[in-house]
Amino acid sequence: MRVLVCVKRVPAPGARINITDDGQAVDAAHLGFTVSPHEECGVEECVQLVERHGGEATVLTLGPVEAEEQLRYAASLGVQHAVLLSADTTQWDPQRTASAIADAIETLEAEDGAFDLILFGNESADTGGFQVGIRVAHKLERPIVNAIKGIDLDLDNSKVTARREIDGGREIYELPTPAILGVKEGLNLPRYPTMKGRLASKKVEIKVLEAEGDEGQQSRVTLLQPPEQVSNTVKIGEGVEAAPAIVDLLDELGVLS
């Protein structure tokens, strides 16, 4: 079995996101980097699929050379192969991103065979375009369903059962493999890397491909802060003595049943 997970390097913001002076990017000077939460679950799922079915997992990212950090993190959790599609993607739009990733997947599959399953995050934490996985699936002529929070891969029958959470329940899909899924956080609980995993990840060879991609039709003019929500917090008390005042407030707001 061969599985692939595509991840994106994004800043890990705290309580506020600042913008660079030119308005083109998030000011990450004092921030760490991570992968989008949905994709963390995608990485974990690939590792679990290999534990269950054997075979190999590959992680791929498109971005600057610094994204090697995110590839090594995935490797420290148990992913065997890592691919960096190297490009300065600051001005890339979703169409171009998808076309470069689809090209790269075709190259990887021509060398080592098709991936039974490819996972994308449902949307990236930063730009949130909601479309790269779908465009890649269309170029590769494979089925894709988004918002997936449960996966059962049946290799014998070449199919994957996928569960999607909707308000008040779940939808069940059954796709023939090779297939692609857009996954969401909650799919699993990602593990933390072990010391052994960290050491092993340093030795994983990173395959570097140059990314081109066909130019898209969307561009960034500038990033903006949303209008500040002014809040004059009313302090209603301190410690246990505040309990009656809290219940008065519940009453006042009409939520005391």
Next chain:
Amino acid sequence: MSDILILCEHDRGSIEPSTLEALTFARGAFEGDDLHVLVCGEVDDLAPLGEYGATAVIVAEHDMLRDFSPETWGQVLAQQIDDMSPEVVLACGTSRGNEVLAQAAARLDMPFVANVNEVADDFADDDETEVTRVQWGGSLLERAGLEADTKIISVTHHAVEPVSAEGEEAPSSTFEPEIDELYARSIVIDREIAEAGVTLSTAPVVVGGGRAVGSADAFAPLEELAELLGGRVGCSRAVTNNGWRPHSDQVGQTGTRIAPELYIANGISGAIQHWVGAMASKKILAINTDPDANMVTKADYCVIGDLHDIIPAVIEEVKKRS
């Protein structure tokens, strides 16, 4: 006069409120233009579409549209775009809305801009124009340029309240689209129905807990308070990452977006990830030992102190009064 094509989101025949959000947005942004609504499969009652401003309804009828599939809906929408060459294609930015627009855009190799709050003047008629859209789940905005004759955009979910235009029933027509049989592969095959009762997204009160709660067991008083108030327990990402609560309880950008009458945030620092899921709450009460925590400074009300002491005292007080 421009043609605006709006995707009707429905679940096995019942129209979703998100469709009415898209229509309300379209009425404001594209005043005087023709608002065509595309319905994939049968809908029980088409009247709300006209009532909310649709000028025409187009119903695609096909056996393969018996239930939702991102691929069949995407193909039908792509076909309709091809036939009509509308200036704008629009849906609400829900899970399905964004997915189907992306499916159609991929097929036509057209750009698609997700989660737009605002469009430029003359947006429909300019083939080089701009939108304002959300990033980071709503904590940041982006002004984006778009170069296209047909502009495919989704409207941020909950950015507009659906408002009736008190319109007449719109004239409707039907057509049979061509759908590749191959796409039967992504039609919903089954459903699991969750337990009945109030859900996190509909609860009138949410009692939230953060890292400071300390353990899975320590959520018991929060559970008790939530039950007393007819609400639900929510939590931050730190809590689910520690395995103290299931992910379905998580409030935030990658969890559930809540909009209760009151959100009681206990021991939650208020990172961006959590805040964007909680900010639609009508009122927020933060209980925290740190008076400078982001959640405290953004809340409507605060109590400074340890939730482990305060919550049991509140429970006692509520019981005393009932």
